[in-house]
Amino acid sequence: MIKVNENYLKLQGSYLFSQIGKKVKEYEEENPNRQVIRLGIGDVTQPIAPAIIEALHKSVDEMGNKETFHGYAPDLGYEFLRNTIVENDFQKRGCDIYADEIFVSDGAKCDCSNIQEIFSQDNKIAVCDPVYPVYVDSNVMAGRTGEYNALTGTFSGVVYMPCTLENDFCPELPKEALDIIYLCYPNNPTGSTLTREQLQVWVDYANRVGAVIIYDAAYEAYISENHVPHSIYECKGARTCAIEMHSFSKNAGFTGMRLGYTVVPKDLKSEEGVALHSLWARRHGTKYNGAPYIVQRAGEAVYSPAGQSQIKSQVAYYMKNARVISEGLKSAGYTVTGGVNAPYIWMKTPNGMTSWKFFDALLERANVVGTPGAGFGPSGEEYFRLTAFGTYESTVEALDRIKKL
Numbered sequence: 072m073i074k075v076n077e078n079y080l081k082l083q084g085s086y087l088f089s090q091i092g093k094k095v096k097e098y099e100e101e102n103p104n105r106q107v108i109r110l111g112i113g114d115v116t117q118p119i120a121p122a123i124i125e126a127l128h129k130s131v132d133e134m135g136n137k138e139t140f141h142g143y144a145p146d147l148g149y150e151f152l153r154n155t156i157v158e159n160d161f162q163k164r165g166c167d168i169y170a171d172e173i174f175v176s177d178g179a180k181c182d183c184s185n186i187q188e189i190f191s192q193d194n195k196i197a198v199c200d201p202v203y204p205v206y207v208d209s210n211v212m213a214g215r216t217g218e219y220n221a222l223t224g225t226f227s228g229v230v231y232m233p234c235t236l237e238n239d240f241c242p243e244l245p246k247e248a249l250d251i252i253y254l255c256y257p258n259n260p261t262g263s264t265l266t267r268e269q270l271q272v273w274v275d276y277a278n279r280v281g282a283v284i285i286y287d288a289a290y291e292a293y294i295s296e297n298h299v300p301h302s303i304y305e306c307k308g309a310r311t312c313a314i315e316m317h318s319f320s321k322n323a324g325f326t327g328m329r330l331g332y333t334v335v336p337k338d339l340k341s342e343e344g345v346a347l348h349s350l351w352a353r354r355h356g357t358k359y360n361g362a363p364y365i366v367q368r369a370g371e372a373v374y375s376p377a378g379q380s381q382i383k384s385q386v387a388y389y390m391k392n393a394r395v396i397s398e399g400l401k402s403a404g405y406t407v408t409g410g411v412n413a414p415y416i417w418m419k420t421p422n423g424m425t426s427w428k429f430f431d432a433l434l435e436r437a438n439v440v441g442t443p444g445a446g447f448g449p450s451g452e453e454y455f456r457l458t459a460f461g462t463y464e465s466t467v468e469a470l471d472r473i474k475k476l
């Protein structure tokens with residue numbers, strides 16, 4: 072008889088968004104004439120910008136031509152894309168990162184879940200709480216997380232760093248020496264950010280104790296304030312302690328196209344002196360065959376002048392929704408954060424209501440769907456997430472309904 076990987080049996084609950092989907096479907100079946108507005112999931116709604124579509128058409132035609140056809144992509148990605156990325160996302164910002172340190176992939180979710188493979192089973196991980204569930208679950212699958220405690224909703228082998236209103240969503244430095252620290256800023260789900268100085272404290276800590284920071288910069292394009300860093304490599308010393316993930320999903324609407332990249336600086340070494348870059352290159356070469364040529368050309372077009380101006384107006388569209396949500400909730404008396412440098416608004420539930428109770432109340436009384444904070448970790452309890460990825464019209468309508476409650 073075959074046996075399964077027993078680590079998978081430790082995974083908790085059904086996936087948050089399938090739970091939400093089920094509840095919404097049941098409600099809609101029972102109330103067919105109510106129009107439900109979804110401000111729950113983090114998927115974009117605006118179509119791919121014209122400059123990117125043009126690049127796609129052009130590269131599709133190249134694939135049909137004997138002279139310009141492309142087979143397997145190079146392991147790390149095409150140079151035209153890696154050079155464009157380095158110039159625009161790093162060198163223009165004064166970050167010391169080079170094209171051969173960029174690994175192009177089909178998205179940040181795979182990269183931030185796969186990266187743990189190159190680390191020892193004994194490494195101790197820390198995550199912000201609330202957390203993007205992928206960081207914990209990928210380590211559960213790898214058997215690095217110890218036992219689950221149903222009472223606290225946490226794994227014994229994971230350090231959960233509370234991020235709440237009390238600490239302005241900036242985790243405190245741990246007392247113990249950790250090995251792998253996941254940070255995501257601008258944050259999903261809280262929409263919060265760190266200043267350059269706050270992030271520098273983490274970089275200094277990681278260099279001091281020999282830890283690696285896995286920095287998820289998926290929402291970098293939503294940053295509007297100057298004191299918020301776009302990359303961890305804006306901090307001094309990050310080349311020896313940080314790996315960074317980027318995605319084309321949220322800045323350019325590539326959730327259905329699939330493109331991202333990971334930065335592993337060559338100065339980043341393990342205790343044994345092994346360069347993590349060489350391990351990730353090996354992993355990439357063995358288990359991955361590259362993002363499609365046409366999608367990498369589309370990614371290149373994101374950085375063209377036309378592409379930049381078009382995606383900037385998409386981001387502006389979503390951030391206008393974020394203001395509608397944030398200002399609407401505040402005027403209705405709620406405590407609200409986020410929504411300034413991120414498309415997520417994080418609110419406190421009223422009167423200490425549990426986040427699932429608030430989910431039900433909002434669905435039943437306003438026909439609006441959001442995401443219960445408890446789904447992102449114990450410190451998410453009594454919080455609730457709304458996203459700015461809807462249409463402007465439905466966002467305005469949703470807030471009108473919430474204000475009438």
Ligand SMILES: *Cc1c(COP(=O)(O)O)cnc(C)c1O
Pocket residue numbers: 113177178179180181203255259287289317318319320321325326330331
């Ligand atoms: C959306 C998102 C990503 C991006 O995932 P892709 O696989 O690139 O679509 C990564 N991290 C976080 C926190 C996200 O919310």
